[in-house]
Each structure stands twice: as C-alpha cells, then as structure tokens.
Amino acid sequence: MTTELLLAEDLMQKLETKNATIGVVGLGYVGLPLAVEKAKAGFNVIGFDVQEEKVQMVNKGENYIGDVIPTDLEDLVAIGKISATSDYHFIKEVDAIAICVPTPLDIYKQPNMKYVENSAKAIAKHLKRGTLVVLESTTYPGTTEELIKPILEEAGFLCGEDFFLAYSPERVDPGNKEFKTKNTPKVVGGMTPTCTKVAATMYRSVLEGDVHEVSSPAVAEMEKILENTFRNINIALANEMAILCNKMGIDVWEVIDAAATKPYGFMPFYPGPGLGGHCIPIDPFYLTWKAREYNYHTRLIEIAGEINDGMPDFVIQRCMEMLNSQGKALKGSKVLVLGVAYKKDIDDYRESPVLPILEKLECFGANWTVVDPYIKEFKLNNEVHKTIEMTEDILAKADITLITTNHSNFNYKEIMDKSQLIFDTRNTYKNRSPENYQKL
Template sequence: MLDKQAAANSDAYFTTLFEQKIKSGTLCIGVLGLGYVGLPLAQAFCRAGIKVVGFDVSGDKVDFLAGRKSYIKHISDESIATMVDSGLFTATTGMDQLSEPDAILICVPTPLDEHRGPDMSYVVSSTEMIGTRLRKGQLIVLESTTYPGTTNELMLPTLEKLSGLQAGREFALAYSPEREDPGNPKFETSTIPKVLGADSTDELDAAYAIYSQIVPQVVKVSDLRTAEAVKLTENIFRAVNIALVNELKVVFSAMGIDVWEVIDAAATKPFGFMPFYPGPGLGGHCIPVDPFYLSWKAREYGLTTRFIELSGEINANMPGLVITRLTEELSLRVGKAMRGARILLVGLAYKKNVDDMRESPSLELLELLETRGAHVDFYDPYIPQVPQTRDHPEYAGRKSIEWSDDILGSYDAALIATDHDNVDYRRLLDLLPLVVDTRNACGHLAAQYRDTLVKT
C-alpha cells in the first residue's frame, strides 16, 4: 500500500483522471448492490446526468428495474421509469461488466453472524468479484457500514492480490458511509452530506470529485479508518440513547408516569437535550447491528465497550418486557390468559411508513407470543406478505389480515409495534377490548380510551 507521505508527493493521477471524465461527460458509475442504499444512490447520479450501471446478484431486482418497476415502497415506479428512459441507467447480474465503470460503489449488507460478530461475507464476495476484473484507473468505494480497518485490512490486500495492481498508484480506494433514512420525507441521498475518507490525498480528491456531483456537502476526513469510525459513532450514539429512554420507560411506568409526555416536555428545552423515543426493541439495518462491530474490533485491542454492550442488553430485553406487560393487561382487563388468546400484531416494518423489515423487533414479538400459546395474526399496510428473512424463515409467506370490522372484532387484544400513519387507530380502539401501544401511536386518544388503551 502507498504510504501517506509518498502519496502526498505523487502526481494527482486519479484526481486529474476523474475531473477530466466529469468535464467531458464520460464518467460512468457502478453501484454494486441495488437495495435500500444502492438504488437511491444510483438515482442520485442519474439525476445529475451521470451514467450508472447497477449490479445485483438478484435477477428479480434486475427484472423489476428493466420493467420500470420499483421493489422498494418509498421509491416510486415513476422514478425508476425516469431513470431507465433517460438512457443513463442499466441494471445487470453480469459481473463481468464490473470492469466497465470508472468508479464502483459497494452497497451490500453487513449483518451480524450467529455469534454477534461481523458477517463480512457480502463485502468479501463483492471484493473478490471486483478484484478479478479490476483495471488500472478504477476507483473502489465501500459504502457498507463496518468496523474501522475493513477497507485497508480486508479489501485492499484482496484487490491487490487478485488484480495484480497496486492501491494508491494503479487503482484508488475510498470509504464513504451510507446515511440513508428510508421513508424520511425530509431527506434523501442528494440532500444528505457525505463523509469521505481515503489514505492518500489523490484518492480522496478523486472520490470527492464524483460525490460532489450529487450532494451539497462532502466532508473529508483524514483516512479510511476515521471515515469508518464516523458511521459507527453516529449509530452507537442513537443505540445508547434509545437504550436510555427504554430504561426510563420501564422506571417511569412503574411510577405511573407517561414517558412520552416527559420526553415531549423535555424536548421544549432549546439546548442540551435531544429527544429519543422508546419502542418494543431495535430494528433496521444499522442500530441493532453497527455498535457490535466496534465491540468486536475493540476486543482486538484488549478493550471492552461497556456502554455499547449495556445498551445492547437493555434494547434486546425490550420485546420480552412488552410481552410480559401484554400478558398482565390481558389477564387484568380482558380476563384471558395468553395461551389461546387471539392477538393482532399491528406493524411488521422496523419503523413507520416503510416496507423495510430488516432486524424488525416485530418478528421476535410474534415468536414470543406464539411460544406462549397465543394465536397471532398481523396487519401492516406496507407489508402484505412476510418476505424471506434470515432469522425467521418460518414466517415467510404469512399474509396481512384484511382491515375490516368483523375481522378486527375477533381479536382479544392488539399490540402496536409500528406506528404507521395510515392506520385507523381509533377504529382499533373502538373494536378491541385491549390495545397495547409501544409507539405512542394512540397518544392523542389516551383520554378517551382509558379502559382500552395501554401505553408501554
């Protein structure tokens, strides 16, 4: 690998190359992994008038895109049609084409394995696919969230070995963590600042040249490891604070205090406080996973991450506490035991108004309820059918119920796990004897339904 001092004294080969391609309008971007991160990224480059080749191992995704259809709820069919019809975007499963783009942006999953350590298999396979096709002058950027050291300890030697090329001289390497927030109408890829790190000035400036075409601000940091650490810090901050409010929820509930009211009142302070909200457990592709990447890496240095591990323990306990509360309220208010009870789980997505189920706590809630003998159905307007998941393959194919008075009235209780905006919660409260709300979706109705509604 080219050391930083040598890089600083070298010609700006990559920077000049990419600036020329941008100026001439010949730049081509490859996006490897067309999921919740990769597809919006491809859209952003197309909107900037830059040619994009999307790569994915899923033939179904490629077929959807070729047919001008979206497979992600918050990305419209119309926007996909615009990309395709512009002539700037193509999608393929043909990995031999990886030598064609000038820059390849890797947007693949980085989940945890069965031992709660990093599962780097997707990054490794992507790196190997690129390495066997890598050509001089290409820029490779990892966007997947990972532990500090991944890019230059795992990817760099693999790329050099398989290609026979030298990083920093013959191909460039950078890291730019994804910052997607699916379903958030206030932000999209092209409005969120990008953090960017590389181990030489030339590689950093070359990557800056391409990202500055699509985002309003590119924040340069000193090296790859620092950029990798930025993303982990962002999500660890959220995980720890969510654990704090989850613990406060348990304590305040025992005292008869509404934690939601407390947080909303505290949030009126214009300084020194940032609101976080409790829930039935952590979900999504980042917060339940990313903190453990740093914990795992810290052990290599003989260190422990006590805050991270404690927050993980608190958040992991939340589904069990929710089910315990539901069991108690079912007995007290409805006069029924959990075994044999009919329970409606409202919301499978990990957060409101999206069709994303990655790491959703709802599947664990479903498992806990059925383990206790309950008959469980679900309703989610964004998820008509449970997709295949790694941790709960047994639920694949189960379908959402129809939202009708007759069907709703047949349940003994409902458990709200996701607070989608397009659900008629008043109707739910009118028809069921018990509604346990983990998201404060019914907070505005609490005074009218004291005998039916339980916020937890």
Template sequence: MVDKKHYVEELKNKFLSKEACIGILGLGYVGLPLGLTFAEKGFSVLGFDIDQEKIHLISAGTSYIKHIGSERVNNAVKAGRLSATSDFSRTTEPDALILCVPTPLDKYREPDLSFVINTFEAMLPYVRKGQLISLESTTYPGTTEEELRSRLEEDRGFQVGNDLFLVYSPEREDPGNKKFNTATIPKVVGGTTPSCLEVGKALYGAVIEKVVPVSSTKAAELTKLLENIYRAVNIGLVNEMKIIADRMGIDIWEVIEAAASKPFGFTPFYPGPGLGGHCIPIDPFYLTWKARAYEVNTRFIELAGEVNAAMPEWVINKTMEALNEQGKAMKGSRILVLGLAYKKNIDDIRESPSVRLLELLRDKGADYGYIDHFYPKFPRMREHHFDLEATPFTMEYIRAADCIIIATDHDDFDYDLLQREAKLIVDTRGRYRKNFSNVVKS
C-alpha cells in the same frame, strides 16, 4: 508509463463533466436510491446484483422498494441512464465502483463481511487501472485497508493511490424521510491516500450537496458507527426510563415532551418495542468486536444493547399482564401485531422488533398474526420463518382479536377506529396520548 496525476485528473474531469460511468454493486435500500441519484444528475449508471428479480424489475422500469416510486426508475431507464446486470465481468466498464451490500451479524452476533468479501472477490478479476472503488457498507474500522486494499495490492498488484483509488464513504440513507434524500444528506469520505480522497471528493461532490472529508478510511468507518451507536445508547436510555416511569405510574411520553421544551442540552429520543433496521441494532456489535482486539471493554455500549434487546420481552410481559386483567391467558388468545416494518411508512423489515414479537407470541402459544398492507404475505427472511398472510385492517378482524400490539405505527392506519373497536391495545409507540380504558402504554 502513466503516472498518478494522469489518473487523478482523468477521473476528476470525468466526474465533473458527468462522462463517467458509475457502477453500483448491490441494488437494495442503499444502492438503488444512490444509483438513481447519479442517473438523475446526468451520469450513466450500471447496477449489479445477484438477485435476478431486481434486474428484471429495473429493466422493466419498476421499483421494488415502497418509498421509491417506479416513475423514478422508469424515467432513468428510458433516458438510458440506468441499467442493471448480474454479470460481474462488466465491472471493468464503470469508472467508479460503489459497494452497497449488507453487513449483518452472524449467529454469534459477530461481524459478517461475507457479502462484502464475496462481492469484492467477484469483481476483483475485472478491476482495472484508473478506477475508483468506494465501500459504503457499515463496518468496523480497518475493513477498507485490511480487506479491500490488501486484495487489490497483493492479489492484483495495483498501487492504490497511484493507478487505482480506494475510499470509504458510509451510507446515510433514512428510508421514508421526506426532509432529506441521498443528494441532500452530507457525505463523509475517507481515502486510503490523499489522492484517493481527492478523487472520492470529486465523485460524490458531483451529485451530493456537501462532502465532508476525513483523514482516513478508519476515521470514516468509525464516524458511521458513532452516529448509530449514539442513537442506540440514547434509545437504550429512554427505554430503561420507560420501564422506570411505568413502575411509577408516570407517562414517559409526557415526560419526554416536557424535557424537549428545553432549548439546549437535551435531544429527545423515543422508546419502542426494540431496535430495528440495518444499522442501529447491528453497528454497536461491529465496534465492540473490533475493540476487543485493542483490549478495550465497551461496557456502556453493550449495556445499552442489552436494554434494547430486552424490549420485545418486556412488551410481551405487559401484554400478558393486560390480558390477565381481562381474565384471559395469552395461550390461545388471538393477538395481532400491527406493523411489520422496523419503522413507520416503509416496507423494510430488517431486524424489525415486530418479528421478534411474533416469535415470542408463537412461543407463548398465542393465536398470532399481523396487520401490514406493505406485506400481504410474510416475506422470506434468512433467520425467521412464518407461514402467515396479513390480516386485513377491518372492523371485523379488529373486533375479533383479543389484543392488538401497535409495533409499527404506519400513518395510514385508522387509529380512531382501532381505539373504538379493539378489546385491548398495547401501544409501544405512544400513538395514543390520552388515556383510554382499552389502551395499555408499553
């Protein structure tokens, strides 16, 4: 009989020597950069995804994510460090299996763990003794223990912490951030047992500069939620302040800049057309849903969510008012949304407020469209459908539009040209600090 100490030391030695094979389940905005980081540090990486197009592109050494260069993928593939498959029977091969799959909300705005559960169920028959499993998907406290550990022990008979190891380590990717990358962002890790934590620290410590251990998977799960709820609440506050400032005729961007000059006690957050991305608009609902099981009402968090969710409607109302000032109705007016992604300089459209703006423009009868070179054609989405192609960013199309809403301020748009040629601009991102007759700050 092989004892726990043997498995612990074997895995730690494999991670230290980089002889371990790392399995990445889910090759999206989190999984691909994580897999590349392991590959670039000398590990053999086997990626898993149900999307055959991603498998094909990786095998061809091509990136499908804008801010990740194809050169990185090609170098890893050519070096024999990165490969990809849709065959989940091969999950028996890696020494570590890292789940990086989506955790969205369902139509009732409650946690949808179907991607996690379905992926885990697909790999479960092939999990073997001596492996480490890490969940990185954002979720509510208790998921790792309640959904994963229970299946490993009850369905497969493993002794988690003895012959198989389970940790939770929340992803902290920030697409497009040039200051930090996967390897330099500190990694929080919580284990289901002390030996699980020990092995988890060894895994991530092999490729990431700083590992931050916490006492349990629940603590690690709540850490991720706190990080993003902190941002959601503060963005909700500044969005509400934006409305107050607008009614008072005050420039909120000027106020934020002045407040940020204080060297202590203030962190600047910035308003916008709403929240986007795979974390900030979603994470508060994971906690509020779980909190109800403990008979706790998360009023403060939910209020911030209401404020942020109302921002697209507020922007559309500001647009209607601005058009009225020019003697135009929104119905029939040509209105272009500038930028589809949820933040600038990336090609990630998940939960983007730009999509909600397009829906509202459609509902109001506008002749609507969008400008975004990252998306020549509106992409396939699970809940949103538009048969649209991108409008070119040219003087001709800018002049022809009745209004342009700056929803995502990609740096490579020519904002001087836009200001000179557009009839009306609704700026939701504070791109224009000076006052112009054709710019409405929203």
C-alpha cells in the same frame, strides 16, 4: 506530473463533466437509490447484483425500493442511463464503483463480511487502471484498508497509484420526507489524499448535500459507527426509563415531552418495542467486535444492546398483565398485531423488533395475526406469513390489539372504538387513556 496525478486528473475531469460510467454493486435499499441519483445527475450507471430477480426488475424499469420514485427509475432505464447485470465482466467498463452490499451480524453478533469480500474479489478480477472504488456498506473501522485494499491489489495494481480507494458511509433513513440520498451530507475518507479528492469529486458531481473530507477510511468508518451507537445508547436510556416509569406509575412520554422543553442540553429520544432496521441494532456490535482486538470491552454499548433486545419481553409482559386483568391468559388469546415494519410508513421489516415479539407470542401459545398496509408478506423463522386487512370484525374479535408500528394510514378512531384491549408501544393516542388502553 506523476502517473498517479495524471490518472486522478483524468478521472476527476470525467466525473466533473459527467462522462464517467459509474458502477454500483448491490441494488438494495442503499444501492438502488444511489444508482438512480447518479443517473439523474447525468452519469451512465451500471448496477451489479447477484440476485437475478433484482437485475431483471431494474432492466424493466420496475421499482422495488420505497425511497425511489418509480417514474424516475422507469424514465432513466428508458433513455439508457441505468442498466443492471449479474455479470461482473462489465466492471472493466466503469470508471468508478460504489460497493453497497449487506454487512450483517452472525449468530454470535460478529460481522459477516462475505458479501463485501465476495464483491471485492469480483471487482479485482476485472479492475482497470485509474478506477475509483468506494465502499459504502457500514462496517468496522479498518475494513477498507485491511480487507478491501489487499484484495484489489491482488490484481497487480497499487492503491493510490493505479487505482483509488475510499470509504464513504451510506446515510439512508427510509421514509424520511426531508432528507434523501440526494441532499444528505456525505463523509469521505480515502487511502491517500488523492483518493479522498477523487472520491469527493464524484459525490460532489452527484449530490446536493455537503461532502465532508476526512483523513482516512478508518475515520469515516468510525464516524458511521458513532452515529448509530449514539442513537442506540440514547434509545436504550429511553427504554430503561419506560420500564422504570411503568413500575412507578409515571407516563414516560409526558416526562420526555417535559424534558424536551429545555432549549439546550437535551435531545429527545423515545422508547419502543425494540430496535429495527439494518443499522442501529447492528452497527454498534461491529465496534464491540473490533474493540476486542485492542483488549477493550465496550461496556456501555453492550449494556444498551441488552436493554433494547429485552424490550420485546417487556411488551409481552405488559400484554399478559392486561389480559390477566380481564381474566384471560395469553395462551389461546387472539392477538392482533398492527405493523411488522420496523418504523412507520415504510415497507422494510429488516431486524424489526416485531419479529421477536411474534416468536414469543407463538411460544406462549397465542393466536396472532398481523396487519400492515405496507407489507403483504414476511418471513419468520424461514416461514412466509401473509398480513391481513384490518376490519371492524377482526378488531372486535381480538382479545388484545398490539400497536407495534404506528403507520399513518391506520384508522386509529376505529381501532380505539372496536378493540377490546389496546397496548400501544408508540404513544399513538398521546394523552388519551380510556380503560381499555395502555401504552409503553
């Protein structure tokens, strides 16, 4: 048996018997839930993060991610199954490592890979033979092979022989009650068939969902981009239909509900104030950037991005029209914004479309305040703003109430009864259409 197979067999045995120690680099929305699931499955887990505040909170058993059950983290820390550190020297103590760090876009909508690159360099300094490294951060096809592999091989090891390298995209849907990290199917693509086998063994030892093996990291990287590009483009179609239906005096929500009665060939997507979260607004642009290397212009993706990016302007325009109908200008008006989170019932406002809406309200001289029961404060243009509690008096004094996030625990009867004007971007009231109410 070759050295490669001996190392692989040894690691897979450790993984199957839960005797391996697993590292998770990046303890955010993806990394912490993954670390918790691995610890719950019986592994000893070491979390790595450059933010000392997160490290300290984890080591105290204090949860800060909505999809993690606080008592799970607390109990796992208490029995020593999870610990956290900012010291990458401890990489030498782990048998497998998952990289779950951010991959944002820069101001030119190009991938900013500094977090992935820095993580790979930190791992390379302390990598030991026989270790599995899996990148989970969403990225462009080719990242694992072109960026991660050369950095790790600088340690003097050969990929597929001395260490195992794979890509397995995270699939996290914050707030989803049915699918969590534990039961969501996983896609895995390794640099070699052995790399794939080792990585798949780790995930099968942790998760309940199916593990689907593909032929390469590039296939796994591309499928993740396809998932979110599919949603981006279809949401753009729904948003464009909303704009057109508004001009034609047709209820777009009724149109979509009618189309959804077809049992085949149609999947309903819904309009909104714009796209939010770390995936759908960002991921397609990784592919747009990479496509230029092949002299290809991703026209459909870019047009969809333009439509979705334009929705905050459409929301502002509709608010102006409603206020004008009352003889009021947006400048100087009191605008009560309900929700800054990018989707209902979560505390995440990353890339929230509400942020550009607030920026535009500010530019037009409106006096805005935000109510969000899940978020106490948020940053806008590097300035921290606090949310407020909703009261009858605040509703009554607002010139217009703008529903941007339809949290379940808002008192919608009170909102309807007390508001002067309501513009609803989420079809909260469905078929109701009182005089003071309009929807997207």
